[in-house]
Amino acid sequence: xxxxxxxxxxxxxxxxxxxxxxxxxxxxxxxxxxxxxxxxxxxxxxxxxxxxxxxxxxxxxxxxxxxxxxxxxxxxxxxxxxxxxxxxxxxxxxxxxxxxxxxxxxxxxxxxxxxxxxxxxxxxxxxxxxxxxxxxxxxxxxxxxxxxxxxxxxxxxxxxxxxxxxxxxxxxxxxxxxxxxxxxxxxxxxxxxxxxxxxxxxxxxxxxxxxxxxxxxxxxxxxxxx
Ligand SMILES: O=C(O)COP(=O)(O)O
Ligand SMILES: [Mg+2]
Numbered sequence: 001x002x003x004x005x006x007x008x009x010x011x012x013x014x015x016x017x018x019x020x021x022x023x024x025x026x027x028x029x030x031x032x033x034x035x036x037x038x039x040x041x042x043x044x045x046x047x048x049x050x051x052x053x054x055x056x057x058x059x060x061x062x063x064x065x066x067x068x069x070x071x072x073x074x075x076x077x078x079x080x081x082x083x084x085x086x087x088x089x090x091x092x093x094x095x096x097x098x099x100x101x102x103x104x105x106x107x108x109x110x111x112x113x114x115x116x117x118x119x120x121x122x123x124x125x126x127x128x129x130x131x132x133x134x135x136x137x138x139x140x141x142x143x144x145x146x147x148x149x150x151x152x153x154x155x156x157x158x159x160x161x162x163x164x165x166x167x168x169x170x171x172x173x174x175x176x177x178x179x180x181x182x183x184x185x186x187x188x189x190x191x192x193x194x195x196x197x198x199x200x201x202x203x204x205x206x207x208x209x210x211x212x213x214x215x216x217x218x219x220x221x222x223x224x225x226x
Pocket of ligand 1: 012014015049050051052053116117118119
């Protein structure tokens with residue numbers, strides 16, 4: 001349940017708006033292959049998405065979820081991944097069901113919409129554009145454009161500032177612990193989708209204000225709010 005109807009709805013990208021796993025996994029496996037390392041495959045890459053591109057590449061090189069240092073050959077692997085994924089950012093990636101309709105509907109009734117992602121700007125706008133939803137966003141903030149990534153509240157606080165709204169009037173819609181922690185620390189409301197890349201446990205464990213199985217359920221949720 002939401003305490004009130006939001007003035008601003010900020011969406012996470014990977015695992016919330018877009019099922020980007022197939023293209024991310026293909027690019028990671030291509031990098032690993034070029035380095036003579038065994039491929040990772042979609043189930044493992046799924047768990048590595050969400051903390052930005054540097055962390056994704058580190059995780060792929062080490063196989064660890066929380067690697068300490070930059071493992072060699074990190075710089076080479078990162079450059080390779082950036083170029084490969086940028087060139088193949090939307091081969092198999094698709095909007096999750098209901099996303100296009102929900103964004104158009106929310107926009108039509110006057111909500112301000114943003115995409116606040118840890119994804120790099122080299123991938124984010126081209127991907128949203130290819131999937132036909134970039135024009136629905138009043139603001140797009142990417143991982144490399146903020147001083148800190150989610151779960152830090154900084155990206156959401158900057159987004160609220162951009163719109164000139166109180167953080168308590170903002171809603172974050174996301175798929176992972178990073179989104180919930182960022183929203184709570186910023187003072188945003190938070191709703192989760194269960195279909196994304198949230199690791200092993202269900203999103204209910206993250207204690208969001210609500211869980212929606214499709215973004216098309218958001219308007220009904222807002223109607224019930226004060
Ligand atoms: O890890 C990433 O690059 C993107 O993650 P996000 O869109 O879920 O914030
Ligand atoms: Mg996500």
